[in-house]
Amino acid sequence: MIYSVECSFAEPSREGEWNEFYSYRKLPALISVSGFHTSQRFKAISAGCPVYLAIHTIDGLDVLDGEEYHEKGGGNFARWQPDITDWHRNLYDGVDLAPDVTTGEILLLTSAGPDVLTRLGLTPQAMHAVAMERNPEHRWLASAPAADIPFLSQLPDAVHVYLPMTPRLTSESAPASTTEA
Numbered sequence: 001m002i003y004s005v006e007c008s009f010a011e012p013s014r015e016g017e018w019n020e021f022y023s024y025r026k027l028p029a030l031i032s033v034s035g036f037h038t039s040q041r042f043k044a045i046s047a048g049c050p051v052y053l054a055i056h057t058i059d060g061l062d063v064l065d066g067e068e069y070h071e072k073g074g075g076n077f078a079r080w081q082p083d084i085t086d087w088h089r090n091l092y093d094g095v096d097l098a099p100d101v102t103t104g105e106i107l108l109l110t111s112a113g114p115d116v117l118t119r120l121g122l123t124p125q126a127m128h129a130v131a132m133e134r135n136p137e138h139r140w141l142a143s144a145p146a147a148d149i150p151f152l153s154q155l156p157d158a159v160h161v162y163l164p165m166t167p168r169l170t171s172e173s174a175p176a177s178t179t180e181a
Contacts, residue, residue, distance in 0.1 A: 035063030
């Protein structure tokens with residue numbers, strides 16, 4: 001399943017320190033939790049969406065309800081909470097393994113249906129919200145080399161485009177990819 005966390009950060013003077021914490025302390029802590037298989041963090045280059053996105057491949061909702069998650073990575077935002085805005089969490093099924101978006105690639109995410117991504121020559125993966133906010137209920141994601149999408153600024157507003165901020169972290173027990181990203 002795909003666990004997504006989205007947010008923006010309202011205090012520019014602390015944003016660098018917050019990004020350092022999230023990317024280099026929180027993500028490694030999360031990937032050490034049993035049931036987490038991949039974790040990667042992104043920054044939006046399109047408007048109309050939260051600035052930051054983290055995508056994790058996990059076994060299911062029980063992982064997020066577990067003691068190990070709460071001890072190692074869940075809920076340790078107290079210091080940053082006053083500056084976190086536009087925060088959303090969702091758990092999606094339909095994708096077994098989050099794509100590995102590398103330098104020079106982009107992640108495209110939309111709730112407007114798969115056709116907008118298909119018209120770009122991509123193969124979108126469908127996700128259905130099953131827990132947490134469940135909004136949007138349906139999303140499609142695809143990754144591509146940035147050079148393959150030359151008109152990023154002309155994409156519909158419903159397509160959110162992200163650059164990777166971190167490499168995709170994997171646990172030793174990450175499942176083999178069963179779908180093309």
